[in-house]
Amino acid sequence: MTMTPYLPPEGEGARRADGGCRSRTRESLKHPPSVAARHLPPPEEGKRWAIALALGGALLAGGAFADPGHKHSGDTPYGVPGDPKKPARVVQIVMREADGKMLFVPDRVEVRRGEQIRFQLRNNGEIDHEFVLATLEENLKHLEEMKKNPDMEHDDPNAKRVKPKAIGTIVWRFTKSGTFDFSCLIPGHRESGMTGTIIVK
Numbered sequence: 001m002t003m004t005p006y007l008p009p010e011g012e013g014a015r016r017a018d019g020g021c022r023s024r025t026r027e028s029l030k031h032p033p034s035v036a037a038r039h040l041p042p043p044e045e046g047k048r049w050a051i052a053l054a055l056g057g058a059l060l061a062g063g064a065f066a067d068p069g070h071k072h073s074g075d076t077p078y079g080v081p082g083d084p085k086k087p088a089r090v091v092q093i094v095m096r097e098a099d100g101k102m103l104f105v106p107d108r109v110e111v112r113r114g115e116q117i118r119f120q121l122r123n124n125g126e127i128d129h130e131f132v133l134a135t136l137e138e139n140l141k142h143l144e145e146m147k148k149n150p151d152m153e154h155d156d157p158n159a160k161r162v163k164p165k166a167i168g169t170i171v172w173r174f175t176k177s178g179t180f181d182f183s184c185l186i187p188g189h190r191e192s193g194m195t196g197t198i199i200v201k
């Protein structure tokens with residue numbers, strides 16, 4: 001109802017060469033709300049997202065390296081990413097399904113502290129599997145995250161997804177003694193038996 005009387009004068013003003021001031025005034029009165037509504041929030045929102053992401057990143061980074069006194073990159077409570085150029089003992093791990101179960105063979109590996117292991121992950125099954133090396137606590141937490149994001153695929157120094165009939169490799173140096181976990185974190189797989197233990201002495 002207020003739009004009808006406003007629109008024609010504005011159209012005229014826009015066409016008038018000498019009416020720059022007035023049409024501009026009218027535009028600045030009339031357009032800002034819609035312009036603001038259309039254009040201002042996105043950058044604002046963008047900024048807010050950037051801040052949120054930066055904060056989230058900082059929190060994640062803080063969480064990942066929260067282990068006090070061990071802040072070297074890649075350092076974890078279960079060791080460090082290996083150096084493929086250095087010698088390593090090969091440990092083959094077969095991934096497969098059998099009678100409604102899913103498993104790793106072997107599901108127990110013993111390692112000397114300081115030893116570098118080249119895990120040769122052989123998927124003899126019919127579906128994708130993963131090998132995720134971590135502390136048991138970390139893997140159980142990660143398992144819950146995977147339930148929320150089932151499409152998350154891993155290709156990290158400590159984690160690999162392997163297609164059926166394919167072979168994946170992980171080279172890892174176990175610098176700390178302890179008992180650690182390796183699991184397939186694809187939803188349902190660990191629950192079906194796809195987990196194993198690494199003992200570092």
Ligand SMILES: [Cu+2]
Nearest residue numbers: 129130184189
């Ligand atoms: Cu699996």
